[in-house]
Amino acid sequence: MTDLSSELGFRRNRQLGKAVYRNRALSRAGFSERLFALLFSGLVYPQIWEDPEVDMQAMDLLEGHRIVTIASGGCNVLAYLTRSPAHIDAVDLNTAHIALNRLKLAAVMHLPAQADLFRFFGEAGNATNSAAYDRFLAPHLDAATRRYWEKRSWRGRRRIATFDANFYATGLLGLFIAAGHRTARMFGIDPRDMLDAGDIDSQRRFFEERLAPIFDKKLLRLVLSRKSSLFGLGIPPAQYDALIGAGDGSMAGVLKARLEKLACDFPLRDNYFAWQAFARRYPSPGEGALPAYLDRANYATVRQNAGRVAVHHVNFTELLAKKPAASVDRFVLLDAQDWMSDAQLNALWTEITRTAAPGARVIFRTAAAESVLPGRVSDALLSQWHYAEKESLEYLSRDRSAIYGGFHLYRRAA
Numbered sequence: 001m002t003d004l005s006s007e008l009g010f011r012r013n014r015q016l017g018k019a020v021y022r023n024r025a026l027s028r029a030g031f032s033e034r035l036f037a038l039l040f041s042g043l044v045y046p047q048i049w050e051d052p053e054v055d056m057q058a059m060d061l062l063e064g065h066r067i068v069t070i071a072s073g074g075c076n077v078l079a080y081l082t083r084s085p086a087h088i089d090a091v092d093l094n095t096a097h098i099a100l101n102r103l104k105l106a107a108v109m110h111l112p113a114q115a116d117l118f119r120f121f122g123e124a125g126n127a128t129n130s131a132a133y134d135r136f137l138a139p140h141l142d143a144a145t146r147r148y149w150e151k152r153s154w155r156g157r158r159r160i161a162t163f164d165a166n167f168y169a170t171g172l173l174g175l176f177i178a179a180g181h182r183t184a185r186m187f188g189i190d191p192r193d194m195l196d197a198g199d200i201d202s203q204r205r206f207f208e209e210r211l212a213p214i215f216d217k218k219l220l221r222l223v224l225s226r227k228s229s230l231f232g233l234g235i236p237p238a239q240y241d242a243l244i245g246a247g248d249g250s251m252a253g254v255l256k257a258r259l260e261k262l263a264c265d266f267p268l269r270d271n272y273f274a275w276q277a278f279a280r281r282y283p284s285p286g287e288g289a290l291p292a293y294l295d296r297a298n299y300a301t302v303r304q305n306a307g308r309v310a311v312h313h314v315n316f317t318e319l320l321a322k323k324p325a326a327s328v329d330r331f332v333l334l335d336a337q338d339w340m341s342d343a344q345l346n347a348l349w350t351e352i353t354r355t356a357a358p359g360a361r362v363i364f365r366t367a368a369a370e371s372v373l374p375g376r377v378s379d380a381l382l383s384q385w386h387y388a389e390k391e392s393l394e395y396l397s398r399d400r401s402a403i404y405g406g407f408h409l410y411r412r413a414a
Contacts, residue, residue: 043096043171045073047276050334050365051399052079052292058363058395058409059330061085066357068319069332071311074101076332078108078293081305085330088309091319096171099148101311104293106137108306114299120163122294124281129163168276177277187214194278200267207263215256224251262402271400317344320351328355333364335404342376349373349381356412365399366406373410385410 055076061067063084071077071090074097080088092098104121111117111132119126138146149160162170169178184191189210197203214220262274269288275281282290289295293302312319316336320328331352337345352362362385366372373382388409396407 043100044094045097045173046100046168046171047173047291048073048075049173049273049401049403050076051273051401052076054395054399054407055332055363056080056083057398058391058407059332059361061330065329066327067330067332068316068323068328068355069330070316070334070336071097071101072334073097074104075291075293077101077309078104078302078306079291081302081308082292082298084301084305085308089312089319090309091312091314091316093313093315095148095313098311098313099145101309102141102145103137103149105306105309105311106140108293108303110136110140112136114296117299118285118294118296121167122282122290123284124166124168125164127164130158130161133160133163166280168282169280177280180277181280183220184211184214187217189214191278192280194263194274195268197268200264203268204264207260211259211263212256215252221250221252224255258403262400265397265402266400273401317348317351320348320355323355325354326357328352329357329360331356331360331362333362335365335367337364337372338367340372345373345377346381349377353381353384358412360412362410364408365404366408367404369405371406371408384413386413 050072052075055061056079059065059067061080061083063086065083065085067080067085067088069076069080069088069090071092074090077088077090090101092101107117107120111120116132116136120129120132133149138150141149149158151159153159168174181191191211193210194203194206197206259277262271262277266274268274268278269283272282272289272291275283275288282294285296292298316333337348340348356362371387388411392407392409395409396404399407
């Protein structure tokens with residue numbers, strides 16, 4: 001399927017407003033929603049913050065499957081290529097994410113070798129990356145994507161130059177993690193010391209003795225009580241409300257529990273999300289696990305399959321409406337439904353149900369523990385799907401990103 005919107009531009013970012021706005025513009029809640037939409041128009045996720053390994057297990061992703069997924073930072077899209085699906089449609093409303101996905105695909109296909117790909121996306125900064133972009137990638141990018149990466153700041157620096165430093169310190173997520181590090185240092189804690197932990201027991205001691213007490217500080221609890229405090233995680237006001245209801249009634253308590261899982265439930269060697277959170281980088285080859293597309297063992301497969309991806313600057317429902325009936329095997333919604341009204345959810349699931357092939361699966365995550373669908377999506381639609389509750393809980397426990405309260409798997413009913 002060809003791209004439905006090859007031109008990136010702010011006109012599409014208006015759809016972010018449609019997804020976020022619930023209140024009048026001049027109300028306090030409405031102002032918060034509009035501030036979030038403005039911030040979300042730029043780069044939010046330099047890397048995706050959902051675990052693609054769990055996605056592929058839950059989807060039972062096999063060769064030949066046809067996937068529609070939200071793109072986000074693109075690590076998921078490239079990870080799915082390791083299973084050789086027939087086709088992936090990646091959609092996003094954020095122009096920066098579209099440009100990042102197209103850049104990653106071009107890098108996989110056109111950088112000379114796997115070591116070059118790792119230097120570009122795996123290292124915490126390499127001064128040769130801008131030159132590699134000019135020589136190997138720019139000639140293969142569409143005009144809109146080139147405009148995005150070659151746009152200059154007020155200092156005259158091109159946007160692509162962020163890859164000469166630490167790209168993962170950029171975007172709202174990178175700034176949020178940086179703020180977390182600064183906060184910890186205010187209280188005499190350096191999160192990078194977590195890397196000295198030699199095993200899970202040591203990781204837990206570090207969390208309980210040094211990180212956990214920070215969440216009891218009055219100043220931090222006050223800051224986290226504001227909805228705007230989590231805009232850096234890409235969490236809009238409506239999702240903040242769902243998230244705070246998933247814990248002890250305070251956002252500090254919720255984030256403390258999520259950080260505990262990230263710090264304590266998986267060995268650091270196996271969890272590149274923890275490396276980004278605590279070390280601000282990925283492990284070097286041999287230090288620990290890497291995202292699937294940066295793992296040398298997957299390089300040939302990902303490169304061979306990269307041409308099977310189409311990146312679309314449209315919303316999920318809009319893309320599905322253009323597809324034939326029974327033409328999609330796997331749907332990946334990330335946490336987008338947390339943002340949606342009842343009308344948007346029903347429109348989405350009408351198209352999912354129409355385009356679902358026999359045996360189709362849908363996966364998504366939620367800020368709170370419960371699925372957002374019961375009581376909001378019509379019974380006529382939901383009756384055509386089976387909710388795998390026990391399996392969903394198991395997949396949630398395996399999710400190394402540790403940020404979500406719920407993981408949900410739905411199968412097309414026979």
